Amino acid sequence: MNTSPTHNRTELEQLSKPLIKKVAIIGAGLGGLAVAIALRKLGYDVQVYEKAQDFRPIGAGLGLFPNGLNFLDAISPGIVETIKNSGCVVKTSVLKNIQGETIRANPANSYHNYGHPLTTVWWWRLQQILASQLPAENIHLNHRCIGFKQDEHSVNIFFENGKQVSADLLIGCDGINSVVRDTLIGNGQPRYLQSMSWRTVIKYNQEILNPGELGFVKGNKDFMFLLNVGEDYISWVYRRFSPDIMISKNAEDAKSLVLSNIADWGESLRSLVEATPAAQIAENPICDRLPLNSWTRGRVTLLGDAAHPMSPSIGQGANSTFEDAYELALCFSQASRIEDALANYEQRRIPRTKLIQNRSALGEMSYYATDRTEIDKQMQEQSNMTSEEFQNWVFNYKLDQSLNPVNP
Structure with missing residues (x-):
């Protein structure tokens, strides 16, 4: 732990006690990296284990809203400016018809009232920034977790490559199909929300979106988001109502399916899909899980999609995950026992994420509803x-x- 004079330490750092020394994080996605940054500032030895063999350019564009950016800025002051420079600060949201014509344009300046503007960025680029x-030596690639065992003193984590590590705390940040969650709780398969992506x-080089625009194309039981994600890159996200999960046999079939579905759309939109290499199109069912009443057992807890997977309909998956990362570090800075830190983390996060999860599931259905009245009513009652x-x-x-760095 840091031994610098008290007057140079933030309130958070003064409260910090060496509850733990070594933290193991499973998953080097956005949540795993964010919580690793936050916990290192408390002086902990944090090691991140990721199943992928490399950080290849994957993922689509995502929207970072004021709450997510506020917490990222608290975890690592200055990082938000880097993200804005790497992505696109949204100035206008535009609604388009299937011919690609703009029906309505709305300024997006209201987000500034909450601290930061809406910013769109490539998932992979954000991962690289984090x-x-x-x-580099704290991130271990090619480490697929296959389970763990714990006692009152430590957690032993096992990997497919035969390696085994021991830690004082294990955080599962390994997504909706989390191995850590399955070992901890074992609650079955995710819930399909009748929406394919x-x-x-x-x-x-396109003329569909102007700089600073975010686009939404409303079809019939389908829709497309268009996101500027910086440096002349554009992300398109196509979703379609589907009562059953329909996975294509291969990448070419997936691309052909999208083109078939949008055959009557305008040339500018079809050309965007046609120009996309089939191998770069990710096809997935939209799923979530029902909210949990607890994410923790002993020295093991969950964070982000492993804890509260949700539909992307209201854009809070990554943003609520950054809240988790900061709050977990804060709870460890304030408690005198691991049990108290993890209990406080759950008390602070579960009620909020339950509401967001439930609202997100209804939001997914609202995209396809012919009459939103009933869904709006459910949202308000919820x-x-x-x-x-x-x-x-x-x-x-x-x-x-505030969460400011501690010098090691």
Whole structure:
């Protein structure tokens, strides 16, 4: 732990006690990297284990909303400016018809009221920005977790490559199909939300979107998001209502399916899909899981999609994960026992993420509803908030203290 004079330490750092020494994080996605950065600032030895063999360019574009950016900025001051420079600060959201014609354009400046503008960025580029905040030797690729065992003193984690590590705390950040969650809770398969997704990022000279625009194309039981993600890259995300999960046999079939579905769309939109190499299109069912009442057993807890997987309909998957990362570090800085830190983490996070999970599931259905009245009614009953009140509640989530670096 840091031994610098008290007057140079933040309140958070003064509260910090050496509850643990070594932390193992499974998953080097956005949540795993963010919580690793946050916990290292408390002086912990944090090691991240990732099943992928390399950090290849994958993923689509995503929207970072004020709440997510506020917490990222608290975890690593200055990182938000790097993200903005690497992505696109959204100035206007545009609604388009299937011919690619703009029906309506709305300024996106209201997000500034909550601290940061809506920013779109490539998932992979954001992963790289976060990874650059950690020493390379603290990220271990080609480590697929296959399980763990724990006692009152430590957790032993086992990997497919035969390696085994021991830690004081294990955090499962390994996504909706989390091995850590399955070992911890064993709660079966994710819930399919009757929505299929195809998505990618490509470098493309296009006239569909102007700089600073985010586009939404509304079809019939289908829709497409168009995101500027910086440096002339564009992300398209196509979703379609499907009562059953339909996975294509290969990448070419997946691309052909999308083109078939949008055969009557305008040339500018079809050309965007046609220009995309089939191998770069990710095809997935949209799934979530029902909210849990607990994410923790002993010295093991969950974070992000491993804890509260949700539909991307309201864009809070990554953003709520960054909240998790900060709050978990904060709880460890304030508690005198591991049990208290993890209990406080759950108390702070579960009620909030339950509401967001449930709202996101209804939001996915609202995309395909012919009459939104019933869904809007369910949304309001679920949280006792109108859509505007809910948005204000999500974006206005406040930090308790600042999280600033501790010199090792």
